[in-house]
Amino acid sequence: MKLHVQVFHKQSTAEVKKEVPVKAKPKISAPQEPSKQRDAVDDHAKLAEKKIALYKAVKKKWPKSATDFTKGDKIKKSALTKIFPPETTVPVMKTVGDQPLSKCLEATYVVEEIIIHRSGWKTVRLRGKRTLVSWREGALGAKYHISIPIVCPL
Numbered sequence: 001m002k003l004h005v006q007v008f009h010k011q012s013t014a015e016v017k018k019e020v021p022v023k024a025k026p027k028i029s030a031p032q033e034p035s036k037q038r039d040a041v042d043d044h045a046k047l048a049e050k051k052i053a054l055y056k057a058v059k060k061k062w063p064k065s066a067t068d069f070t071k072g073d074k075i076k077k078s079a080l081t082k083i084f085p086p087e088t089t090v091p092v093m094k095t096v097g098d099q100p101l102s103k104c105l106e107a108t109y110v111v112e113e114i115i116i117h118r119s120g121w122k123t124v125r126l127r128g129k130r131t132l133v134s135w136r137e138g139a140l141g142a143k144y145h146i147s148i149p150i151v152c153p154l
Contacts, residue, residue, distance in 0.1 A: 054087060061085035065145050066137060067124065073111045075126060080105055081135070084149065093152040104151045106131055130154055 063083050069075065081102055088099035091142030109126035114121045135149040 007105055054089070058065070058085050058087050061087075064144055066144060067146070069111045069113050069114065069124060070112055075109045075111065077105045077109075080109070080126075085148075088148065090149050090151050093150065097114075099151075101149065104131065105133070109133065127154075 019044055028103075048138050062085060067083060086102055088101040090101045090104060106128035109128045111124065112127040112132075114122055115125075117138075119138065121136055123134060123136050123148040125132065125134040130153060132152045132154060133149050134152075135147050137144070137146040139145075141145055
């Protein structure tokens, strides 16, 4: 039996079917222009100039006094847009980059929590149906500061 397995058996030509290879049609593509390498330093310089100009515009309009929210208050979008300037861009969690605050806000929010820290600063959290908005505010030296709000989708 061992010898039988080792012997090569020819198959008849009727049983063997020859597969004809199918020729693929060559793809015709339009000539491509050579890709331009972007100068990372130039892009970074433009981005930095844009950010500095935006910061200077927003800095003049930024609030300089404390918000008077208490836990359970209902806050409308118009009240938040009065506090923060319209040019404000905020980081939105689970997305890339910053977006304008006015586009991220819902119609109404409820003050969910106000945390007062030992340093005197406080954290304000507002909850809407789809998003959570939070920021910190407090005295730094003789001036009062409010940080940029953060928007987090629920």
